[in-house]
Amino acid sequence: MATFDSCNPARPAEVVATFPVQGGGDVDAAVAVAADAQRAWAAVPVPERAEIIGQCAVVLAQRKSELSRLVAREAGKVLVEAGGDVQEAIDMARFVAGQGRAAWGETVPSELRDKLAWTTRQPIGVVGLITPWNFPVAIPAWKVFPALLAGNGIVLKPSEHAPACAAAFVTACAEAGLPRGLLQAVYGYADPAVVLAVHQGVGALSFTGSVPTGRAVAVAAMEHGPKVVSLELGGKNAMIVRDDADLDLVVDGAIFGAFGTAGQRCTSTSRLVVHPAIADELIDRIVGRAQTLRLGDPLDPSTDVGPVITAASAERIVGAVEVAVGEGAGLACGGRLRRDVPGCDQGSFVEPTVLTGVKPASRVAREEVFGPVLAVLEVEDLDEAIAVVNSVEYGLSASIYTRDVNRALHAVDRIDAGIVYVNAPTIGAEISLPFGGTRHTGNGFREAGQRGIEQFSQLKSVYIDYSGRLQRAQIDNRAPVTGEA
Ligand code: UN1
Secondary structure, eight states: OOEEEEEETTEEEEEEEEEEOOOHHHHHHHHHHHHHHHHHHTTSOHHHHHHHHHHHHHHHHHTHHHHHHHHHHHHOOOHHHHHHHHHHHHHHHHHHHHHTTSOOSOEEEOSSTTEEEEEEEEEOSEEEEEEOSSSTTHHHHHHHHHHHHTTOEEEEEEOTTOHHHHHHHHHHHHHTTOOTTSEEEOOSSHHHHHHHHHOTTOOEEEEESOHHHHHHHHHHHHHTSOOEEEEEOOOOEEEEEOTTSOHHHHHHHHHHHHHGGGGOSTTOEEEEEEOHHHHHHHHHHHHHHHTTOOBOOTTSTTOSBOOOSOHHHHHHHHHHHHHHHHTTOEEEEOOOEEOOOTTOTTOOEEOOEEEESOOTTSHHHHSOOOSSEEEEEEOOSHHHHHHHHTTSSEESEEEEEOSOHHHHHHHHHHOOSSEEEESSOSOOOOTTSOBOOEETTBSSOOBSSGGGGGGGEEEEEEEEEOSSSOOOTTTTTSOOOOSOO
């Protein structure tokens, strides 16, 4: 059988794990096994499902160090951020476990006497999950735990860049007591993902990744029958900085937001929309800090910025910087691809990059770079700054730095994004609020929070008439229609 290797992006010759390249037949088998296990799981009371999910949190917490090291080795995330990734999965398991004893539907008063009206949730059946490499434990967890609580079986297709993280997550869930077969994983490149998207046995598909792949997957899924398809795609997240902002706070936020995870988060801060009165000072300070960031092995606790995931990504990122400079941006720092980072043989790193004088219409101001590149745009008027923030095709996350509460809330109201921060960068969402975006970032669903379960369950409205006679909604207890105008 053909196999593929996942490797350490810091040292691509170092193989982390070897997995089979799976295809259609493997997906068929995985769906069949998950469907079989799901029939029994759907009959398990929700609080009991929740207890097993709670146990997943316990096992993940016991393994946090080991899993974090694996995330650092396979996805190239620096150790503290790898720890955050695993912690997000633990948090999600705990949150979802708690939901197992919370409201499951709603009860509303009926307009008729002796009648009940309420909703309940039904499982979808088998759900397909396609997940990216950049949060290789957290994002599977965001999807897997709500889907399990809702009573579904699961087939998970993780990114080919982080299969070992997904496999370790699946193993932890199995050891926590998840019934055999309920959570299946299939490995490989695009093939199993495409088969999953169009599979007749899969009732819902949840995808996180790039816009072109997400669109292709969604179109294929919709063409092949009724399927709930939820998409979590890109971002072009902006931080507005007003002239009254605490600049120490802004510098810390911009550095973490733009260069954390080497800029490879869908929530990364990629635009700084700054008031001209403070722009020069702020750029100087951000550039000063950016130049002190240490590139290195993610496993070394003194490393600030790890490698980007592949050589091809690194080339794409520096290509975007070159285009930006060609379009008139100033290169204040960074912009170079580095393959000479000590201890990181042939790993591809991109230096933290700050581009100045960026025009809202230029490509780097509009297109997702997915790398450590911060584009600075100068805008004086707050409403104009908000219009710039809203002018791109994405609406995932945004932030405003100001000490003026009126300005802050004015922006919160008008920014068109799924997540808005005040005096904090665009990254760092917590799992108990919904996560997702507007416009091309997604298709209206949200992950996490109380409503994270919605993409994985069907609502059923139930009416129970205990009056013993026919009661007609909208008709009885109303004045009769006479026929006269
Ligand atoms: C992603 O970038 O794909 O808010 C997810 C954050 C993290 C999740 C990011 N909690 O940055």
